[in-house]
Amino acid sequence: MESKVTHPIKGEGKINKMMALNLLMAAIGVYLWWTVYRVLPMLSKWLTYKLLPIQEGSHLGSSVEFFLYDTPKVMMLLFLVVFGVGIIRSFFTPEKTRAFLSGKSEFVGNILAALLGIITPFCSCSAVPLFIGFVTTGVPLGVTFSFLISAPMVNEIALGLLYGLLGWKVAAIYMGTGLFIAISAGWVIGRLKLEGHIEDWVTQTNAASINLEEEKLSWNDRIIYGWDAVKEIIGKVWIYVILGIAVGAGIHGFVPEGVMASIMGKGSWWSVPLSVIIGIPMYSNAAGIIPVVEALLGKGAALGTVLAFMMSVIALSLPEMVILRKVLKPRLIAVFVGVVASGILIVGYLFNMII
Amino acid sequence: MEIKVLGPGCAKCKKTEQLVQEVIKETGVDATVEKVSDMMQIASYGVFGTPSVIVDGEVKCTGKVPKKEDIKKWLGK
Numbered sequence: 122m123e124s125k126v127t128h129p130i131k132g133e134g135k136i137n138k139m140m141a142l143n144l145l146m147a148a149i150g151v152y153l154w155w156t157v158y159r160v161l162p163m164l165s166k167w168l169t170y171k172l173l174p175i176q177e178g179s180h181l182g183s184s185v186e187f188f189l190y191d192t193p194k195v196m197m198l199l200f201l202v203v204f205g206v207g208i209i210r211s212f213f214t215p216e217k218t219r220a221f222l223s224g225k226s227e228f229v230g231n232i233l234a235a236l237l238g239i240i241t242p243f244c245s246c247s248a249v250p251l252f253i254g255f256v257t258t259g260v261p262l263g264v265t266f267s268f269l270i271s272a273p274m275v276n277e278i279a280l281g282l283l284y285g286l287l288g289w290k291v292a293a294i295y296m297g298t299g300l301f302i303a304i305s306a307g308w309v310i311g312r313l314k315l316e317g318h319i320e321d322w323v324t325q326t327n328a329a330s331i332n333l334e335e336e337k338l339s340w341n342d343r344i345i346y347g348w349d350a351v352k353e354i355i356g357k358v359w360i361y362v363i364l365g366i367a368v369g370a371g372i373h374g375f376v377p378e379g380v381m382a383s384i385m386g387k388g389s390w391w392s393v394p395l396s397v398i399i400g401i402p403m404y405s406n407a408a409g410i411i412p413v414v415e416a417l418l419g420k421g422a423a424l425g426t427v428l429a430f431m432m433s434v435i436a437l438s439l440p441e442m443v444i445l446r447k448v449l450k451p452r453l454i455a456v457f458v459g460v461v462a463s464g465i466l467i468v469g470y471l472f473n474m475i476i
Numbered sequence: 477m478e479i480k481v482l483g484p485g486c487a488k489c490k491k492t493e494q495l496v497q498e499v500i501k502e503t504g505v506d507a508t509v510e511k512v513s514d515m516m517q518i519a520s521y522g523v524f525g526t527p528s529v530i531v532d533g534e535v536k537c538t539g540k541v542p543k544k545e546d547i548k549k550w551l552g553k
Binding site: 214215216219242247249250251253254322323326447448 | 484516518519
């Protein structure tokens with residue numbers, strides 16, 4: 122593209138043409154996507170039992186079929202969801218979210234922060250500057266935490282995969298309970314008045330307030346933004362997805378039916394806290410853990426226990442705590458972990474009780 | 477010209493620094509590039525996301541890898 126447009130009318134025509142081309146490509150893409158998606162079950166069966174010398178009904182066959190079906194399925198779903206949400210995200214920036222949240226009252230602020238956490242572009246490597254930016258410019262501590270809990274936990278990758286693999290009900294339950302934990306944990310942290318447990322240098326930082334020129338994005342730019350998001354996110358998570366599906370496939374094929382019912386079933390009260398504890402040192406993202414969850418559910422694990430496990434893996438991770446330690450004193454980190462873990466426990470028990 | 481690339485060292489930050497260096501080489505602009513990875517210093521610029529690019533004390537972009545054309549523009553080329 123030319124950087125300097127000397128003839129504005131000519132330049133505009135060019136942009137319109139490009140946009141038409143992009144839209145046409147998107148339409149063809151969606152059609153191809155749908156066609157391939159529909160033949161995946163047949164294709165994976167054929168690959169497993171006709172192309173590979175594997176016997177139908179064997180443990181290995183059931184594992185391989187699971188892997189060959191889920192891998193392209195998950196990748197295709199991720200592709201679509203990340204692209205769509207990428208376009209939505211091009212309307213939001215952390216700066217706008219902060220401006221919107223600053224000065225909001227606590228309870229309303231917690232709700233808004235948790236909701237904005239879903240759609241604001243966020244990367245855990247920016248958690249520290251974002252935290253400082255929020256708390257030094259008038260966003261209450263508890264509201265900041267609502268955002269920091271919701272952003273990694275309730276995101277498009279988790280929701281898209283849950284919807285695709287486990288149906289809309291589980292996706293809705295996850296979103297509802299994830300938001301509930303982000304809102305209530307943030308609110309509790311705010312009530313505890315722990316502002317004194319932020320590292321001193323943070324509050325002494327005289328963060329310059331900056332005025333970034335707001336970019337005007339055309340629809341064409343937003344399509345490119347969505348496409349960039351696809352390249353970036355898929356490029357980062359594909360390995361987790363494949364590992365997760367491989368573990369899921371192993372469970373699917375080789376773990377006997379009903380074994381999980383005794384370990385992760387409703388009957389054992391200790392399974393929920395145990396899942397949370399096991400989940401903390403495990404570091405994976407939603408894309409890697411959901412195929413495992415799918416396989417566990419298929420073997421008789423209870424939904425509440427599995428939800429608790431999944432939330433603990435995603436929302437409470439050791440690497441994130443190491444990063445947050447730079448801005449939070451140990452006691453505030455302990456409170457953060459404690460409050461979020463309690464929220465997850467409540468969700469786990471609740472779902473084991475009602476479903 | 478004084479250019480600072482802010483970032484704790486993630487892949488995107490390295491990519492940004494590399495792009496800035498490339499543009500300087502290509503255009504021959506007289507500029508120094510400094511990589512800032514200290515959290516306290518990053519925070520003091522008031523940016524919310526990394527990587528960020530600062531040219532002569534002015535924040536030019538935050539939270540994403542800039543395009544080459546944009547970097548050229550910031551350097552006055």
